[in-house]
Amino acid sequence: MTTLDPTMGMRRSQLYRRHINNNAVFKKTGSDFVVSHYDNGNNQRTELDQARSMAICDLSTLSRTGFKGAGAPIWAESQGVKLPDRANRAIVQPDGCLVAKLSDQELLILSDILAKSHQVTALGEQSTSDHLENDTQTYLLPRGDSHCWLAVTGNQAAEMFSKVCGVDLRSHKFALGNIAQTSVAKTNAIVIRQDLGQTLSYFILCDISATEFLWDCLLDAMQEYAGSPVGIRALEQLVASQ
Amino acid sequence: MKLLTCPLNGSRNIAEFTYGGEYHATPDHISTSARDWAEHVFFHDNAAGMVTEWWCHTASSFWFLAERNTITDEVIRTFKADEIYTERIDFSAAKTESRS
Missing domain, CATH: 3.30.70 (Alpha-Beta Plaits)
Known part of the structure; x- marks a missing residue:
């Protein structure tokens, strides 16, 4: 299988170096590239299972x-x-x-x-x-170059957010389709609850210059829940499994 | 923790807000003298008691107004600017006299 190069797209995510270092396999969407999944060798846990419990995904190259x-x-x-x-x-x-x-x-x-x-x-x-x-x-008001776009998924997502965000994002307090424009890990962000299939999920958009900082903060916060990055393939499977 | 209620986003930590100065009615930009413009832009009343102030919720860049007692630091109410600004203000150029 030929490995796609994320730098060949019209736009690249601020996180593409991190994805490459994490053995990402990319796929093409439109004129850009997004992480399909990570090639983690012997890791028995599938990315779909990961996305159901606690995961983060970079959607920044989607329109x-x-x-x-x-x-x-x-x-x-x-x-x-x-x-x-x-x-x-x-x-x-x-x-x-x-x-x-x-x-x-x-x-x-x-x-x-x-x-x-x-x-x-x-x-x-x-x-x-x-x-x-x-x-x-x-x-x-173009948003493609001004904001990054991350997805945080999994039934432990709200608990993880309570460490970095003052707004109560638990599912019984923060309904599907609700938006909080607030501070996440001291970074101004737009938080949208958008469940994928039956899995609790949030879209996070923040200033593109803070992408790497927020990505690292969220990964750090989800460490105690065994959270990790997943590719968009896992999110597609979540949607398909509803 | 101090809280402030944004008319758009609800109750939030005061750390999410930026103070924007006292509210004063905008003078008529055609007829106002230079002295009055300077007064409007640069000088403040700094009143002890009830004042109306501009505040910005920085996470959403939403500007609004707050009525606050500067002696007790109690916020009486916050409201959207469209309570005051009901029409768009166009700043057409004032006619200037020829110096010839």
């Missing part, structure tokens, strides 16, 4: 975008986007992508983890051709 401005929600709805009913909520669209309402005038749109949704690209192109700024007070 995402955003819109901001007084007219952003109305414009997005005119493009067929289904909006959450209030700020700090996120809902999955029919094609699988996730729309997060960060305030009354700000939207964040994340690709599905299978990268099958084309809505992120389509909305970005449509906003450019519509010349939104002048007409509708809607401003394109």
Whole structure:
């Protein structure tokens, strides 16, 4: 099997050196590369089992975008986007992508983890051709280069977060689709509860310059739960197993 | 631990917030004198008692207003800026007199 080189993509994750050092096997999604799984030799524990108990996955090369401005929600709805009913909520669209309402005038749109949704690209192109700024007070807010995107999965995830985050993220307090814009390990972050299959999961987005710091902090925090990095293949299996 | 309630994000540790200074009504940018602009931008009342202040929730970059008693450090209420700013403010250029 030919090993794919993550530096050959249009965009590389801030973590790609760590992934390479951890024997990552990459796969191509669109024009970029994401970790499929880690080749850990004799480790008997599968990444799927790991993802069900405590794991972290780097999704930073998947597509995402955003819109901001007084007219952003109305414009997005005119493009067929289904909006959450209030700020700090996120809902999955029919094609699988996730729309997060960060305030009354700000939207964040994340690709599905299978990268099958084309809505992120389509909305970005449509906003450019519509010349939104002048007409509708809607401003394109690209997120691909500003924020990293991590997924933390597993039934011990909320307990792990209690060590690094002041917001109560336990499943009975922090419902599916809830968003907390808060401090995680002293780093400003957007936390979205987005379960994968039946497994408790959170998406974490923080300033891209803090990616390596937050990755190391979360790995350190999940050490006592035997947490470790997994590739996107394990997350796909979680979704498929629902 | 001190807590402050962000109108968008709810109750959070004060460490997540940045103080933004006293709130003063924005002067009319066409008719205000240079002296009054300087007063608005650079000078503060520093009142003892009830004041209205700008605060920012840094994790979400959300600016809002708080009514606070500076003697007791009690926050009476916090509210979104759109309670005051109901319309977009466009800063059109003031007409300047020719110096010729």
